[in-house]
Amino acid sequence: MQVTSVLPVAKMVGSNRVVQGGGIVHVFGDPDLPPEEEKKLRQTILLQAFEALKKQADAS
Amino acid sequence: MRLTLAYHTVSDVRFGDTTQLDGTILMVDQEALRQYLLADRRLERVDFHVVRPGDSCRFGVVFDILEPRAKAPGAGPDFPGILGPIETAGQGTTHVLKGSAVTVLDEGAPVASGKIVDMSGAAGVACPYASLSHLVVVPHLVQDVERHTALHALRLASVRASVYLAGAAVGQEAGTTEVFDTQGPAVARRDGVPRIAYIGQIHSRQRVAEVDEQILYGANTEGMLPVLLHPNEWLDGALVTSYSSRGVETYFYQNHPIISELHRWHRDGKITLVGTVATMAASDNDDRARNCMLAAQQAKWLLAADGAILTKYGGGAPHADMALTARLCEQLGIRTTVQVEDMSRDRRAESALLFNYAEVDAMVHVGGNDTRWSVPAVERAIAGNPEAAATLGASQQLEASRLCGVTNQQGASRLRSFVY
Amino acid sequence: MRVVHYLNQFFGGRGGEEAADMAPHIQDGAVGPGRLLEQVFGNDAHIVHTIIAGDNYAAENLEMLTELVVKQVKAAHAELFVAGPCFEAGRYGLVAGALCKAVQSALGIPVVTGMAGENPGVDLYRQELYIVDSGASVSAMRDVLSKMGRIATKLAHHQDIGRPTDEGYIPRGMLHDEFVEQTAAERMVQMLVAKTAGGPFESEFTPPAFAAVPAPAPVADLSKARVVIVTDGGLVPKGNPDNISPYAATNWGAYDISALDDLQGENYEVSHRGYDTRYVEQDPDRLVPVDALRDLEKAGIVGKVHDRFISTSGLANPLANSRRLGHEIAEKLKQEGVDAVILTST
Numbered sequence: 001m002q003v004t005s006v007l008p009v010a011k012m013v014g015s016n017r018v019v020q021g022g023g024i025v026h027v028f029g030d031p032d033l034p035p036e037e038e039k040k041l042r043q044t045i046l047l048q049a050f051e052a053l054k055k056q057a058d059a060s
Numbered sequence: 061m062r063l064t065l066a067y068h069t070v071s072d073v074r075f076g077d078t079t080q081l082d083g084t085i086l087m088v089d090q091e092a093l094r095q096y097l098l099a100d101r102r103l104e105r106v107d108f109h110v111v112r113p114g115d116s117c118r119f120g121v122v123f124d125i126l127e128p129r130a131k132a133p134g135a136g137p138d139f140p141g142i143l144g145p146i147e148t149a150g151q152g153t154t155h156v157l158k159g160s161a162v163t164v165l166d167e168g169a170p171v172a173s174g175k176i177v178d179m180s181g182a183a184g185v186a187c188p189y190a191s192l193s194h195l196v197v198v199p200h201l202v203q204d205v206e207r208h209t210a211l212h213a214l215r216l217a218s219v220r221a222s223v224y225l226a227g228a229a230v231g232q233e234a235g236t237t238e239v240f241d242t243q244g245p246a247v248a249r250r251d252g253v254p255r256i257a258y259i260g261q262i263h264s265r266q267r268v269a270e271v272d273e274q275i276l277y278g279a280n281t282e283g284m285l286p287v288l289l290h291p292n293e294w295l296d297g298a299l300v301t302s303y304s305s306r307g308v309e310t311y312f313y314q315n316h317p318i319i320s321e322l323h324r325w326h327r328d329g330k331i332t333l334v335g336t337v338a339t340m341a342a343s344d345n346d347d348r349a350r351n352c353m354l355a356a357q358q359a360k361w362l363l364a365a366d367g368a369i370l371t372k373y374g375g376g377a378p379h380a381d382m383a384l385t386a387r388l389c390e391q392l393g394i395r396t397t398v399q400v401e402d403m404s405r406d407r408r409a410e411s412a413l414l415f416n417y418a419e420v421d422a423m424v425h426v427g428g429n430d431t432r433w434s435v436p437a438v439e440r441a442i443a444g445n446p447e448a449a450a451t452l453g454a455s456q457q458l459e460a461s462r463l464c465g466v467t468n469q470q471g472a473s474r475l476r477s478f479v480y
Numbered sequence: 481m482r483v484v485h486y487l488n489q490f491f492g493g494r495g496g497e498e499a500a501d502m503a504p505h506i507q508d509g510a511v512g513p514g515r516l517l518e519q520v521f522g523n524d525a526h527i528v529h530t531i532i533a534g535d536n537y538a539a540e541n542l543e544m545l546t547e548l549v550v551k552q553v554k555a556a557h558a559e560l561f562v563a564g565p566c567f568e569a570g571r572y573g574l575v576a577g578a579l580c581k582a583v584q585s586a587l588g589i590p591v592v593t594g595m596a597g598e599n600p601g602v603d604l605y606r607q608e609l610y611i612v613d614s615g616a617s618v619s620a621m622r623d624v625l626s627k628m629g630r631i632a633t634k635l636a637h638h639q640d641i642g643r644p645t646d647e648g649y650i651p652r653g654m655l656h657d658e659f660v661e662q663t664a665a666e667r668m669v670q671m672l673v674a675k676t677a678g679g680p681f682e683s684e685f686t687p688p689a690f691a692a693v694p695a696p697a698p699v700a701d702l703s704k705a706r707v708v709i710v711t712d713g714g715l716v717p718k719g720n721p722d723n724i725s726p727y728a729a730t731n732w733g734a735y736d737i738s739a740l741d742d743l744q745g746e747n748y749e750v751s752h753r754g755y756d757t758r759y760v761e762q763d764p765d766r767l768v769p770v771d772a773l774r775d776l777e778k779a780g781i782v783g784k785v786h787d788r789f790i791s792t793s794g795l796a797n798p799l800a801n802s803r804r805l806g807h808e809i810a811e812k813l814k815q816e817g818v819d820a821v822i823l824t825s826t
Contacts, residue, residue: 027767317664
């Protein structure tokens with residue numbers, strides 16, 4: 001499945017499972033957060049990605 | 061609502077002792093105009109230049125280009141919300157100095173990349189403004205003025221100069237007149253005559269509008285939602301361009317190519333022009349979703365449109381707003397046509413579009429990245445300072461997107477992009 | 481004009497599918513459609529050699545065949561190389577496209593071919609070659625050859641090739657501006673009124689169709705799954721050992737993370753020009769989240785983190801290329817027993 005920030009483009013080209021990332025230039029991060037928090041954010045996004053993997057793909 | 065444009069042909073602009081229209085010669089008392097503009101204390105001095113069609117001349121950076129127009133007495137205020145009280149634009153008689161233009165230059169904008177006009181050569185042939193007689197106005201700001209204040213001063217100077225010049229035509233017999241008289245959406249549906257609307261973006265929130273930026277009846281459009289406007293309002297001073305005016309000039313609001321063309325078809329009885337929606341390109345996904353939805357709903361439930369033409373304002377991302385609005389219209393049963401320009405880096409068709417909806421399948425493509433001219437040095441270059449003028453006047457490669465009116469977003473463009 | 485012509489076994493008169501393994505045969509003069517092509521050219525061109533090979537042989541030995549053809553074209557002092565036309569034959573189209581591209585690039589002489597729109601060779605080669613739209617029916621052969629001949633002649637004389645509809649080739653996908661009579665406004669109103677009336681209209685642009693990819697079934701048990709990270713953000717080891725181009729990348733790399741719990745900025749660089757790469761260079765986990773993924777592996781939420789992460793650059797990458805890269809990566813990962821992919825895109 002795909003983790004990215006610009007969802008409309010991903011959907012337009014037919015990506016079946018898409019999850020919002022943390023920002024275009026740091027898909028799995030946020031430089032404004034302290035490192036520990038950032039790592040937790042990474043985990044959160046990964047867990048969301050895993051949820052998408054476990055489900056049927058979106059029909060839209 | 062009935063608007064009569066009284067056209068007074070101008071074949072030449074000259075400096076003279078008084079401001080008057082002598083046959084087709086517009087005489088301009090530049091000292092009087094100067095004093096009038098300098099009433100704005102933010103301006104230290106103002107220079108004026110007359111530029112004629114065919115002159116070996118280039119000027120820039122263009123802040124805005126306006127057609128000199130003035131309301132007849134009793135017809136309402138000029139540029140309501142900016143120069144005059146807020147009253148509905150688009151009714152009564154407006155005098156027009158046809159064949160002339162007021163062009164205000166921005167000394168604060170970098171000349172290497174800014175919008176310009178070229179009056180001759182291959183670029184001149186392509187530039188719709190090259191066939192007009194220009195009064196080029198170069199305001200110089202006092203020191204240490206903030207950028208947004210400077211821009212506001214330019215805006216004020218532009219509308220003041222235009223109205224001042226057109227004052228020469230008030231009271232004179234017009235050469236020809238053109239009437240714009242559509243009754244709005246309450247008009248009964250006629251068999252076989254489609255009801256058409258225009259949905260046009262008037263600003264892109266890619267750039268936050270300045271607090272003192274005046275766009276729609278003097279408002280800066282911050283926080284605004286899409287709004288219905290009578291077609292005449294676009295033509296008659298309700299709107300001026302926002303400061304990010306890539307591809308747009310107020311001249312083509314006053315002479316709006318799409319609204320004018322829709323009027324022609326309306327007068328011929330082939331369509332009913334039911335109205336327009338003024339909207340803006342959003343700064344975030346929620347703003348986009350909301351504005352696009354509301355604009356489409358207005359076209360459907362308030363205008364009862366069968367078809368809509370859409371244009372965008374600004375750069376690439378506003379295509380997404382335009383496309384989403386078009387898609388929502390299509391889903392509501394309104395057929396749409398959109399105008400796009402080339403947003404690719406590599407001129408590949410597959411990179412060129414920032415949206416892809418099956419329903420948005422009627423596009424006019426004005427290209428833009430493929431056209432440039434090798435232009436020679438010109439005899440006269442007008443800019444905010446001598447260095448800028450020297451750069452502008454030199455021989456160079458000129459991109460079509462820099463030449464006012466060529467890749468125009470308001471429908472004036474004669475460029476078409478073909479897929480080879 | 482001296483011409484070399486490539487044909488497959490069928491059009492070369494050697495037989496059908498049973499002759500598809502035929503090794504290349506070089507013959508003096510024109511064969512089959514080549515004779516028709518010479519007629520179409522009149523006295524202006526003559527086919528010096530015809531190279532015939534079986535579709536299967538060609539597909540399986542493309543590199544060797546390409547070398548042979550380029551050598552032959554050069555030795556014959558040919559001024560034009562023609563392949564096909566291939567109509568709907570897919571293997572034939574892919575080979576014809578590859579040969580034309582190679583001859584064009586190695587020898588700089590005009591090349592031309594013909595295929596039906598759906599031929600897979602079109603998608604892959606249309607941006608670089610003039611492929612006449614032959615349609616599916618072989619009965620159009622003479623007409624197709626005429627068009628190929630006209631384009632070839634123009635190319636040989638360095639004349640501009642006109643619009644696809646005028647010249648008969650499949651649009652190559654390049655935008656070309658022209659000034660026209662009507663303003664955009666006039667064109668829009670005309671188009672809209674036609675569309676509203678339900679009548680035919682011609683859009684000035686049609687975006688590429690993205691074929692729907694059927695979604696694979698959900699991962700049954702993530703705690704037993706092997707998960708890999710693939711990125712188009714261009715993260716590569718310092719030195720970019722596989723020379724992945726920052727834009728229009730034509731290759732991808734697989735980089736070992738089997739001993740790593742975390743990616744360190746000093747060991748990596750970013751080959752991508754489309755975004756501000758500072759944050760990823762500081763901490764590559766911001767693009768390829770190895771650290772967080774390892775934690776989830778240790779916690780048993782994910783079965784296994786794959787030994788490598790896969791990387792390429794997605795910037796300004798032609799669709800045909802991206803499709804190929806995607807196929808190759810998917811094939812490789814399937815072979816390596818991967819169950820799920822996290823694709824991180826900037």
